[in-house]
Amino acid sequence: MIDLENVDVAFDDFTAVANVDLGIDDGEFVTVVGPSGCGKTTLLRAIGGLQEPTAGRVTIDDRAPSVAQEVGDIGFVFQQHTLLPWKSALENVVFLRKMADKPPDREGAHALLETMGLDGFEDARPAALSGGMKQRVAIARAIHLGADVLLMDEPFGELDEITRDELGVEIRSLWRRERKTIVFVTHSVPEAVFLGDRCVVMRDQPGRIEATFDIDLPGPRDTESLGSQAFQEQVAAVRQTLHESYD
Amino acid sequence: MTERITVTGSGAVYPASALCAGVALWWALTELGDIPPFLLPAPDAVVARLAGNPELYLVNALYTLEKVVYGGAIGIGAGIALAAFVAYVPWFRRAVYPYLVTVRVLPKLAIAPLLLIYLGTGMTTAIVFVALITFFPLVLNTAAGLDRTPTAHHYLLRSVDAGPIERILYVDVPYAIPDIFAGLKQSVTLAVVGAVVAEWVVADNGLGFLILMGSENVRPDVMLAALVVLLLVGLALYGIVVLVQRRVHERLGLEVLD
Numbered sequence: 128m129i130d131l132e133n134v135d136v137a138f139d140d141f142t143a144v145a146n147v148d149l150g151i152d153d154g155e156f157v158t159v160v161g162p163s164g165c166g167k168t169t170l171l172r173a174i175g176g177l178q179e180p181t182a183g184r185v186t187i188d189d190r191a192p193s194v195a196q197e198v199g200d201i202g203f204v205f206q207q208h209t210l211l212p213w214k215s216a217l218e219n220v221v222f223l224r225k226m227a228d229k230p231p232d233r234e235g236a237h238a239l240l241e242t243m244g245l246d247g248f249e250d251a252r253p254a255a256l257s258g259g260m261k262q263r264v265a266i267a268r269a270i271h272l273g274a275d276v277l278l279m280d281e282p283f284g285e286l287d288e289i290t291r292d293e294l295g296v297e298i299r300s301l302w303r304r305e306r307k308t309i310v311f312v313t314h315s316v317p318e319a320v321f322l323g324d325r326c327v328v329m330r331d332q333p334g335r336i337e338a339t340f341d342i343d344l345p346g347p348r349d350t351e352s353l354g355s356q357a358f359q360e361q362v363a364a365v366r367q368t369l370h371e372s373y374d
Numbered sequence: 375m376t377e378r379i380t381v382t383g384s385g386a387v388y389p390a391s392a393l394c395a396g397v398a399l400w401w402a403l404t405e406l407g408d409i410p411p412f413l414l415p416a417p418d419a420v421v422a423r424l425a426g427n428p429e430l431y432l433v434n435a436l437y438t439l440e441k442v443v444y445g446g447a448i449g450i451g452a453g454i455a456l457a458a459f460v461a462y463v464p465w466f467r468r469a470v471y472p473y474l475v476t477v478r479v480l481p482k483l484a485i486a487p488l489l490l491i492y493l494g495t496g497m498t499t500a501i502v503f504v505a506l507i508t509f510f511p512l513v514l515n516t517a518a519g520l521d522r523t524p525t526a527h528h529y530l531l532r533s534v535d536a537g538p539i540e541r542i543l544y545v546d547v548p549y550a551i552p553d554i555f556a557g558l559k560q561s562v563t564l565a566v567v568g569a570v571v572a573e574w575v576v577a578d579n580g581l582g583f584l585i586l587m588g589s590e591n592v593r594p595d596v597m598l599a600a601l602v603v604l605l606l607v608g609l610a611l612y613g614i615v616v617l618v619q620r621r622v623h624e625r626l627g628l629e630v631l632d
Contacts, residue, residue, distance in 0.1 A: 213626035
Protein backbone atom coordinates (compact mmCIF):
# COMPACT_ATOMS: atom_id res chain seq x y z
CA MET A 128 0.00 0.00 0.00
CA ILE A 129 1.40 3.35 -1.07
CA ASP A 130 0.17 6.32 0.90
CA LEU A 131 0.69 10.01 0.18
CA GLU A 132 -0.51 12.51 2.77
CA ASN A 133 -0.56 16.21 1.96
CA VAL A 134 2.59 15.91 -0.08
CA ASP A 135 4.28 19.13 -1.22
CA VAL A 136 7.45 19.30 -3.26
CA ALA A 137 8.90 22.76 -3.70
CA PHE A 138 12.11 23.85 -5.37
CA ASP A 139 13.26 27.26 -4.30
CA ASP A 140 10.29 29.54 -5.06
CA PHE A 141 8.52 27.08 -7.32
CA THR A 142 6.03 24.46 -6.13
CA ALA A 143 6.10 21.36 -8.32
CA VAL A 144 3.59 19.31 -6.34
CA ALA A 145 1.08 20.74 -3.90
CA ASN A 146 -1.08 19.03 -1.33
CA VAL A 147 -1.34 15.61 -2.91
CA ASP A 148 -3.34 12.94 -1.09
CA LEU A 149 -3.33 9.56 -2.74
CA GLY A 150 -3.63 5.97 -1.59
CA ILE A 151 -2.67 3.09 -3.87
CA ASP A 152 -3.58 -0.46 -2.95
CA ASP A 153 -1.30 -3.46 -3.38
CA GLY A 154 -1.57 -4.84 -6.89
CA GLU A 155 -3.34 -1.77 -8.22
CA PHE A 156 -2.50 -0.28 -11.62
CA VAL A 157 -2.71 3.51 -11.34
CA THR A 158 -1.96 5.89 -14.17
CA VAL A 159 -1.15 9.56 -13.69
CA VAL A 160 -1.93 11.82 -16.63
CA GLY A 161 -1.38 15.51 -17.08
CA PRO A 162 0.31 18.09 -19.27
CA SER A 163 4.09 18.44 -19.43
CA GLY A 164 5.47 20.18 -16.37
CA CYS A 165 2.48 19.40 -14.15
CA GLY A 166 4.69 17.70 -11.56
CA LYS A 167 3.78 14.10 -12.36
CA THR A 168 7.43 13.03 -12.67
CA THR A 169 8.24 14.81 -9.41
CA LEU A 170 5.33 13.01 -7.78
CA LEU A 171 6.62 9.65 -9.01
CA ARG A 172 10.10 10.45 -7.72
CA ALA A 173 8.64 11.37 -4.35
CA ILE A 174 6.88 7.98 -4.21
CA GLY A 175 10.12 6.23 -5.15
CA GLY A 176 12.23 8.11 -2.62
CA LEU A 177 14.27 9.96 -5.21
CA GLN A 178 12.76 13.27 -4.16
CA GLU A 179 12.19 14.23 -0.56
CA PRO A 180 8.80 15.98 -0.05
CA THR A 181 9.12 19.45 1.44
CA ALA A 182 5.91 18.81 3.38
CA GLY A 183 3.66 15.84 4.02
CA ARG A 184 4.52 12.18 4.05
CA VAL A 185 5.04 9.28 1.64
CA THR A 186 4.94 5.70 2.89
CA ILE A 187 5.18 2.34 1.19
CA ASP A 188 3.73 -0.39 3.42
CA ASP A 189 3.95 2.06 6.32
CA ARG A 190 7.68 2.56 5.81
CA ALA A 191 9.63 5.42 4.30
CA PRO A 192 10.46 4.99 0.58
CA SER A 193 14.15 4.84 1.54
CA VAL A 194 13.46 1.60 3.41
CA ALA A 195 11.73 0.18 0.34
CA GLN A 196 14.79 1.22 -1.71
CA GLU A 197 17.12 -0.59 0.68
CA VAL A 198 15.28 -3.89 0.32
CA GLY A 199 14.99 -3.50 -3.45
CA ASP A 200 11.24 -3.08 -3.40
CA ILE A 201 11.05 -0.24 -5.93
CA GLY A 202 11.51 -0.87 -9.64
CA PHE A 203 11.88 2.26 -11.74
CA VAL A 204 11.44 2.45 -15.50
CA PHE A 205 12.40 5.82 -16.99
CA GLN A 206 11.65 7.48 -20.29
CA GLN A 207 15.29 6.90 -21.24
CA HIS A 208 16.00 3.18 -21.21
CA THR A 209 19.09 3.69 -18.96
CA LEU A 210 20.63 0.45 -20.16
CA LEU A 211 24.41 0.25 -19.84
CA PRO A 212 25.74 0.28 -23.41
CA TRP A 213 28.59 -2.12 -22.65
CA LYS A 214 26.37 -4.84 -21.19
CA SER A 215 24.21 -7.35 -23.07
CA ALA A 216 20.44 -7.39 -22.60
CA LEU A 217 20.74 -10.27 -20.12
CA GLU A 218 23.59 -8.65 -18.20
CA ASN A 219 21.61 -5.41 -17.99
CA VAL A 220 18.63 -7.25 -16.54
CA VAL A 221 20.83 -9.02 -14.00
CA PHE A 222 22.83 -5.87 -13.14
CA LEU A 223 20.14 -3.98 -11.22
CA ARG A 224 19.36 -6.99 -9.05
CA LYS A 225 23.05 -7.26 -8.26
CA MET A 226 23.20 -3.55 -7.35
CA ALA A 227 20.28 -4.19 -4.98
CA ASP A 228 22.34 -6.95 -3.28
CA LYS A 229 19.78 -9.61 -4.12
CA PRO A 230 20.84 -13.19 -4.91
CA PRO A 231 21.53 -13.69 -8.62
CA ASP A 232 19.00 -15.51 -10.79
CA ARG A 233 20.29 -15.73 -14.34
CA GLU A 234 17.83 -18.43 -15.39
CA GLY A 235 14.95 -16.28 -14.16
CA ALA A 236 16.27 -13.32 -16.14
CA HIS A 237 16.65 -15.53 -19.20
CA ALA A 238 13.09 -16.82 -18.95
CA LEU A 239 11.77 -13.32 -18.36
CA LEU A 240 13.44 -11.96 -21.50
CA GLU A 241 11.92 -14.87 -23.38
CA THR A 242 8.39 -14.12 -22.21
CA MET A 243 8.93 -10.49 -23.16
CA GLY A 244 9.64 -11.39 -26.76
CA LEU A 245 13.39 -10.98 -26.55
CA ASP A 246 14.23 -14.61 -27.18
CA GLY A 247 17.53 -14.73 -29.03
CA PHE A 248 18.51 -11.20 -28.07
CA GLU A 249 19.90 -12.04 -24.63
CA ASP A 250 23.46 -11.41 -25.72
CA ALA A 251 22.72 -8.35 -27.87
CA ARG A 252 24.04 -5.02 -26.67
CA PRO A 253 21.57 -2.10 -26.45
CA ALA A 254 22.99 -0.49 -29.60
CA ALA A 255 21.76 -3.52 -31.57
CA LEU A 256 18.20 -3.29 -30.20
CA SER A 257 15.29 -1.15 -31.39
CA GLY A 258 13.78 1.51 -29.12
CA GLY A 259 10.89 -0.77 -28.17
CA MET A 260 13.22 -3.68 -27.40
CA LYS A 261 15.43 -1.50 -25.20
CA GLN A 262 12.40 -0.42 -23.21
CA ARG A 263 11.32 -4.07 -22.95
CA VAL A 264 14.73 -4.88 -21.47
CA ALA A 265 14.35 -1.96 -19.05
CA ILE A 266 10.94 -3.25 -17.95
CA ALA A 267 12.31 -6.79 -17.61
CA ARG A 268 15.11 -5.35 -15.48
CA ALA A 269 12.60 -3.72 -13.11
CA ILE A 270 10.55 -6.92 -12.85
CA HIS A 271 13.61 -9.11 -12.39
CA LEU A 272 14.59 -6.90 -9.47
CA GLY A 273 11.68 -8.55 -7.70
CA ALA A 274 10.20 -5.27 -6.51
CA ASP A 275 6.54 -5.19 -5.56
CA VAL A 276 6.18 -1.61 -6.70
CA LEU A 277 6.88 -0.59 -10.29
CA LEU A 278 7.18 3.13 -10.97
CA MET A 279 7.10 4.01 -14.65
CA ASP A 280 7.91 7.49 -15.85
CA GLU A 281 6.65 7.82 -19.43
CA PRO A 282 8.45 4.65 -20.42
CA PHE A 283 6.92 4.71 -23.91
CA GLY A 284 7.49 8.42 -24.45
CA GLU A 285 10.13 7.98 -27.10
CA LEU A 286 8.48 5.13 -28.99
CA ASP A 287 6.31 5.16 -32.09
CA GLU A 288 2.57 4.69 -31.66
CA ILE A 289 2.34 1.10 -32.86
CA THR A 290 5.11 0.00 -30.50
CA ARG A 291 3.44 1.97 -27.71
CA ASP A 292 0.17 0.09 -28.23
CA GLU A 293 1.93 -3.26 -28.34
CA LEU A 294 3.92 -2.57 -25.20
CA GLY A 295 0.78 -1.30 -23.47
CA VAL A 296 -0.95 -4.62 -24.08
CA GLU A 297 2.13 -6.44 -22.82
CA ILE A 298 2.38 -4.36 -19.67
CA ARG A 299 -1.25 -5.09 -18.92
CA SER A 300 -0.83 -8.87 -19.29
CA LEU A 301 2.40 -8.71 -17.34
CA TRP A 302 0.60 -6.92 -14.57
CA ARG A 303 -2.18 -9.53 -14.57
CA ARG A 304 0.44 -12.26 -14.25
CA GLU A 305 2.70 -10.67 -11.68
CA ARG A 306 0.21 -8.56 -9.73
CA LYS A 307 2.66 -5.78 -9.02
CA THR A 308 1.59 -2.38 -7.83
CA ILE A 309 2.17 -0.10 -10.80
CA VAL A 310 2.20 3.69 -10.95
CA PHE A 311 2.47 4.76 -14.54
CA VAL A 312 3.02 8.39 -15.53
CA THR A 313 2.10 9.54 -19.03
CA HIS A 314 0.87 12.59 -20.91
CA SER A 315 -1.18 10.46 -23.27
CA VAL A 316 -4.84 10.25 -22.25
CA PRO A 317 -5.60 7.07 -24.27
CA GLU A 318 -2.55 5.38 -22.78
CA ALA A 319 -3.60 6.37 -19.25
CA VAL A 320 -7.14 5.05 -19.81
CA PHE A 321 -6.04 1.87 -21.54
CA LEU A 322 -3.53 0.89 -18.86
CA GLY A 323 -4.97 2.03 -15.56
CA ASP A 324 -7.62 0.64 -13.26
CA ARG A 325 -7.60 4.10 -11.87
CA CYS A 326 -6.53 7.22 -13.68
CA VAL A 327 -5.33 10.24 -11.73
CA VAL A 328 -5.63 13.52 -13.62
CA MET A 329 -3.20 16.25 -12.63
CA ARG A 330 -3.11 19.94 -13.44
CA ASP A 331 -0.19 22.30 -13.21
CA GLN A 332 0.99 25.42 -11.37
CA PRO A 333 1.18 24.07 -8.83
CA GLY A 334 0.94 20.37 -9.70
CA ARG A 335 -2.06 18.85 -7.96
CA ILE A 336 -4.71 16.19 -8.41
CA GLU A 337 -7.69 17.48 -10.35
CA ALA A 338 -9.77 14.30 -10.48
CA THR A 339 -9.57 10.54 -10.24
CA PHE A 340 -11.35 8.13 -12.61
CA ASP A 341 -12.07 4.48 -12.05
CA ILE A 342 -11.60 2.87 -15.43
CA ASP A 343 -13.97 0.05 -16.19
CA LEU A 344 -13.50 -1.61 -19.53
CA PRO A 345 -15.30 -4.87 -20.34
CA GLY A 346 -13.17 -7.91 -21.19
CA PRO A 347 -9.41 -8.26 -21.33
CA ARG A 348 -7.62 -5.19 -22.61
CA ASP A 349 -6.01 -5.69 -25.99
CA THR A 350 -5.61 -3.67 -29.15
CA GLU A 351 -9.28 -4.26 -29.91
CA SER A 352 -10.40 -2.50 -26.77
CA LEU A 353 -8.71 0.63 -28.14
CA GLY A 354 -11.55 0.87 -30.63
CA SER A 355 -14.36 -0.01 -28.21
CA GLN A 356 -17.02 2.48 -27.30
CA ALA A 357 -16.46 2.13 -23.55
CA PHE A 358 -12.81 3.04 -24.08
CA GLN A 359 -13.62 6.05 -26.25
CA GLU A 360 -16.12 7.33 -23.68
CA GLN A 361 -13.64 7.06 -20.85
CA VAL A 362 -10.97 8.84 -22.90
CA ALA A 363 -13.44 11.59 -23.70
CA ALA A 364 -14.36 12.00 -20.04
CA VAL A 365 -10.74 12.24 -18.90
CA ARG A 366 -9.90 14.59 -21.72
CA GLN A 367 -12.81 16.85 -20.85
CA THR A 368 -11.64 17.09 -17.24
CA LEU A 369 -8.12 17.93 -18.40
CA HIS A 370 -9.39 20.72 -20.64
CA GLU A 371 -11.92 22.04 -18.17
CA SER A 372 -9.15 22.58 -15.67
CA TYR A 373 -7.72 25.14 -18.10
CA ASP A 374 -10.89 27.14 -18.71
CA MET B 375 32.94 4.66 -36.92
CA THR B 376 35.87 2.34 -37.41
CA GLU B 377 39.57 3.11 -37.32
CA ARG B 378 40.35 5.87 -39.75
CA ILE B 379 43.59 4.24 -40.79
CA THR B 380 43.24 0.57 -41.53
CA VAL B 381 46.61 -0.90 -42.44
CA THR B 382 45.55 -4.13 -44.05
CA GLY B 383 46.15 -5.52 -47.50
CA SER B 384 45.68 -3.00 -50.26
CA GLY B 385 44.98 -0.26 -47.66
CA ALA B 386 48.70 -0.22 -46.84
CA VAL B 387 49.70 0.36 -50.46
CA TYR B 388 49.05 4.11 -50.46
CA PRO B 389 50.91 5.11 -47.31
CA ALA B 390 53.77 2.73 -48.17
CA SER B 391 54.06 4.29 -51.63
CA ALA B 392 54.04 7.76 -50.13
CA LEU B 393 56.86 6.78 -47.77
CA CYS B 394 58.94 5.38 -50.65
CA ALA B 395 58.29 8.52 -52.69
CA GLY B 396 59.35 10.71 -49.75
CA VAL B 397 62.59 8.81 -49.22
CA ALA B 398 63.25 8.84 -52.97
CA LEU B 399 62.74 12.59 -53.08
CA TRP B 400 65.10 13.02 -50.14
CA TRP B 401 67.68 10.85 -51.87
CA ALA B 402 67.28 12.74 -55.16
CA LEU B 403 67.75 16.07 -53.38
CA THR B 404 71.02 14.97 -51.84
CA GLU B 405 72.27 13.23 -54.98
CA LEU B 406 71.20 15.67 -57.71
CA GLY B 407 70.50 18.84 -55.76
CA ASP B 408 74.10 19.52 -54.92
CA ILE B 409 73.35 19.77 -51.18
CA PRO B 410 76.49 19.09 -49.13
CA PRO B 411 76.19 16.08 -46.78
CA PHE B 412 77.00 18.20 -43.71
CA LEU B 413 73.69 20.01 -44.31
CA LEU B 414 71.51 17.13 -45.47
CA PRO B 415 72.99 13.63 -45.52
CA ALA B 416 71.51 11.05 -47.88
CA PRO B 417 69.05 8.48 -46.49
CA ASP B 418 71.60 5.72 -46.86
CA ALA B 419 74.11 7.76 -44.80
CA VAL B 420 71.56 7.94 -41.96
CA VAL B 421 70.93 4.22 -42.20
CA ALA B 422 74.69 3.60 -42.20
CA ARG B 423 75.00 5.74 -39.07
CA LEU B 424 72.33 3.68 -37.33
CA ALA B 425 73.77 0.38 -38.49
CA GLY B 426 77.34 1.44 -37.66
CA ASN B 427 76.67 2.03 -33.97
CA PRO B 428 73.28 0.56 -33.04
CA GLU B 429 74.30 0.32 -29.41
CA LEU B 430 74.64 4.10 -29.03
CA TYR B 431 71.09 4.69 -30.28
CA LEU B 432 69.59 1.78 -28.37
CA VAL B 433 71.19 2.79 -25.07
CA ASN B 434 70.07 6.39 -25.46
CA ALA B 435 66.60 5.30 -26.54
CA LEU B 436 66.38 3.34 -23.29
CA TYR B 437 67.45 6.43 -21.32
CA THR B 438 64.70 8.46 -22.97
CA LEU B 439 62.21 5.65 -22.47
CA GLU B 440 63.11 5.50 -18.79
CA LYS B 441 62.16 9.17 -18.33
CA VAL B 442 58.97 8.66 -20.34
CA VAL B 443 57.90 5.57 -18.38
CA TYR B 444 58.61 6.87 -14.86
CA GLY B 445 57.42 10.41 -15.53
CA GLY B 446 54.44 9.18 -17.52
CA ALA B 447 53.36 6.72 -14.83
CA ILE B 448 53.50 9.41 -12.16
CA GLY B 449 51.76 12.03 -14.31
CA ILE B 450 49.02 9.67 -15.46
CA GLY B 451 48.43 8.27 -11.98
CA ALA B 452 48.30 11.72 -10.41
CA GLY B 453 46.11 12.99 -13.25
CA ILE B 454 43.49 10.28 -12.79
CA ALA B 455 43.55 10.70 -8.99
CA LEU B 456 43.04 14.46 -9.23
CA ALA B 457 40.30 13.96 -11.82
CA ALA B 458 38.43 11.75 -9.34
CA PHE B 459 38.63 14.56 -6.76
CA VAL B 460 37.43 17.09 -9.33
CA ALA B 461 34.53 14.85 -10.34
CA TYR B 462 33.38 13.79 -6.88
CA VAL B 463 34.31 16.53 -4.40
CA PRO B 464 32.16 19.57 -5.27
CA TRP B 465 34.08 22.19 -3.26
CA PHE B 466 37.38 20.92 -4.65
CA ARG B 467 36.02 21.13 -8.17
CA ARG B 468 34.84 24.70 -7.65
CA ALA B 469 38.15 25.75 -6.15
CA VAL B 470 40.54 24.01 -8.51
CA TYR B 471 38.89 23.31 -11.84
CA PRO B 472 39.08 26.88 -13.22
CA TYR B 473 42.83 26.88 -12.62
CA LEU B 474 43.32 23.51 -14.25
CA VAL B 475 41.62 24.87 -17.34
CA THR B 476 43.62 28.12 -17.19
CA VAL B 477 46.99 26.45 -16.72
CA ARG B 478 46.29 24.40 -19.83
CA VAL B 479 47.04 27.55 -21.84
CA LEU B 480 50.50 27.82 -20.32
CA PRO B 481 53.18 26.11 -22.43
CA LYS B 482 54.52 23.56 -19.96
CA LEU B 483 57.85 23.55 -21.79
CA ALA B 484 58.48 27.00 -20.32
CA ILE B 485 58.55 25.49 -16.84
CA ALA B 486 61.62 23.36 -17.54
CA PRO B 487 64.25 26.04 -16.71
CA LEU B 488 62.44 26.76 -13.45
CA LEU B 489 62.57 23.09 -12.45
CA LEU B 490 66.29 23.24 -13.14
CA ILE B 491 66.67 25.78 -10.34
CA TYR B 492 64.47 23.89 -7.89
CA LEU B 493 65.51 20.31 -8.54
CA GLY B 494 68.93 20.64 -10.12
CA THR B 495 70.19 18.73 -13.12
CA GLY B 496 69.52 15.06 -13.24
CA MET B 497 66.99 12.32 -13.57
CA THR B 498 64.57 13.69 -10.95
CA THR B 499 64.07 16.93 -12.84
CA ALA B 500 63.49 15.06 -16.09
CA ILE B 501 60.96 12.73 -14.50
CA VAL B 502 59.11 15.54 -12.74
CA PHE B 503 58.97 17.47 -15.98
CA VAL B 504 57.57 14.53 -17.94
CA ALA B 505 55.07 13.88 -15.12
CA LEU B 506 53.95 17.51 -15.23
CA ILE B 507 53.44 17.56 -18.96
CA THR B 508 51.49 14.25 -19.06
CA PHE B 509 49.37 15.17 -16.07
CA PHE B 510 47.12 17.83 -17.61
CA PRO B 511 45.51 15.95 -20.50
CA LEU B 512 44.67 13.12 -18.10
CA VAL B 513 43.02 15.35 -15.48
CA LEU B 514 40.85 17.25 -17.88
CA ASN B 515 39.81 14.30 -20.04
CA THR B 516 39.15 11.95 -17.12
CA ALA B 517 37.17 14.55 -15.17
CA ALA B 518 35.02 15.23 -18.24
CA GLY B 519 34.56 11.48 -18.74
CA LEU B 520 33.47 10.84 -15.17
CA ASP B 521 30.77 13.48 -15.67
CA ARG B 522 29.41 11.76 -18.73
CA THR B 523 27.02 9.31 -17.03
CA PRO B 524 23.42 10.34 -17.83
CA THR B 525 21.53 11.55 -14.72
CA ALA B 526 18.82 8.91 -15.13
CA HIS B 527 21.44 6.21 -14.47
CA HIS B 528 22.19 7.84 -11.14
CA TYR B 529 18.48 7.83 -10.33
CA LEU B 530 18.28 4.16 -11.27
CA LEU B 531 21.11 3.21 -8.93
CA ARG B 532 19.76 5.36 -6.13
CA SER B 533 16.36 3.69 -6.50
CA VAL B 534 17.91 0.40 -5.36
CA ASP B 535 20.04 2.06 -2.70
CA ALA B 536 23.34 1.34 -4.49
CA GLY B 537 26.22 3.29 -2.98
CA PRO B 538 28.57 5.80 -4.60
CA ILE B 539 31.42 3.27 -4.86
CA GLU B 540 29.23 0.87 -6.86
CA ARG B 541 28.05 3.72 -9.04
CA ILE B 542 31.57 4.92 -9.74
CA LEU B 543 33.01 1.47 -10.44
CA TYR B 544 30.19 -0.02 -12.47
CA VAL B 545 28.79 2.99 -14.28
CA ASP B 546 30.89 6.16 -14.15
CA VAL B 547 34.27 4.58 -14.89
CA PRO B 548 33.13 2.56 -17.92
CA TYR B 549 31.42 5.70 -19.27
CA ALA B 550 34.73 7.57 -18.81
CA ILE B 551 36.90 4.97 -20.55
CA PRO B 552 36.87 6.63 -24.03
CA ASP B 553 37.85 9.97 -22.48
CA ILE B 554 40.60 8.39 -20.41
CA PHE B 555 42.07 6.89 -23.55
CA ALA B 556 41.79 10.19 -25.39
CA GLY B 557 43.81 11.71 -22.52
CA LEU B 558 46.32 8.85 -22.60
CA LYS B 559 46.94 9.35 -26.31
CA GLN B 560 47.71 13.03 -25.79
CA SER B 561 49.82 12.26 -22.73
CA VAL B 562 51.94 9.59 -24.34
CA THR B 563 52.84 11.91 -27.21
CA LEU B 564 53.60 14.77 -24.86
CA ALA B 565 55.69 12.47 -22.64
CA VAL B 566 58.19 11.97 -25.48
CA VAL B 567 58.27 15.73 -26.15
CA GLY B 568 58.82 16.31 -22.43
CA ALA B 569 61.63 13.77 -22.21
CA VAL B 570 63.48 15.34 -25.16
CA VAL B 571 63.14 18.85 -23.78
CA ALA B 572 64.29 17.63 -20.36
CA GLU B 573 67.31 16.08 -22.02
CA TRP B 574 68.15 19.37 -23.69
CA VAL B 575 67.93 21.25 -20.44
CA VAL B 576 69.15 18.94 -17.69
CA ALA B 577 70.31 15.54 -18.86
CA ASP B 578 73.55 14.15 -20.25
CA ASN B 579 72.00 11.16 -21.93
CA GLY B 580 69.06 10.08 -24.06
CA LEU B 581 68.03 10.72 -27.65
CA GLY B 582 67.35 14.40 -26.97
CA PHE B 583 70.89 14.78 -25.67
CA LEU B 584 72.21 12.96 -28.73
CA ILE B 585 70.36 15.39 -31.00
CA LEU B 586 71.77 18.32 -29.04
CA MET B 587 75.31 16.94 -29.35
CA GLY B 588 74.77 16.32 -33.07
CA SER B 589 73.74 19.93 -33.46
CA GLU B 590 76.73 21.30 -31.58
CA ASN B 591 79.08 19.23 -33.69
CA VAL B 592 77.23 19.87 -36.96
CA ARG B 593 76.45 16.21 -37.51
CA PRO B 594 73.01 16.10 -39.14
CA ASP B 595 73.45 12.40 -39.86
CA VAL B 596 73.61 11.68 -36.11
CA MET B 597 70.67 14.00 -35.48
CA LEU B 598 68.54 12.39 -38.19
CA ALA B 599 69.43 8.91 -36.99
CA ALA B 600 68.38 9.89 -33.44
CA LEU B 601 65.18 11.42 -34.81
CA VAL B 602 64.31 8.20 -36.63
CA VAL B 603 64.75 6.24 -33.39
CA LEU B 604 62.73 8.85 -31.51
CA LEU B 605 59.95 8.50 -34.04
CA LEU B 606 59.96 4.73 -33.57
CA VAL B 607 59.85 5.12 -29.76
CA GLY B 608 56.92 7.54 -30.04
CA LEU B 609 55.07 5.29 -32.47
CA ALA B 610 55.62 2.24 -30.29
CA LEU B 611 54.24 4.01 -27.20
CA TYR B 612 51.24 5.38 -29.10
CA GLY B 613 50.70 1.95 -30.63
CA ILE B 614 50.60 0.32 -27.22
CA VAL B 615 47.91 2.76 -26.07
CA VAL B 616 45.87 2.14 -29.23
CA LEU B 617 46.16 -1.63 -28.81
CA VAL B 618 45.10 -1.52 -25.17
CA GLN B 619 42.27 0.83 -26.08
CA ARG B 620 41.08 -1.52 -28.77
CA ARG B 621 41.04 -4.47 -26.38
CA VAL B 622 39.22 -2.53 -23.67
CA HIS B 623 36.71 -1.05 -26.10
CA GLU B 624 36.05 -4.48 -27.57
CA ARG B 625 35.34 -5.84 -24.12
CA LEU B 626 33.02 -2.95 -23.39
CA GLY B 627 31.45 -3.11 -26.83
CA LEU B 628 32.35 0.51 -27.50
CA GLU B 629 33.41 1.88 -30.83
CA VAL B 630 36.97 3.05 -31.22
CA LEU B 631 36.76 6.67 -32.17
CA ASP B 632 40.01 8.01 -33.52
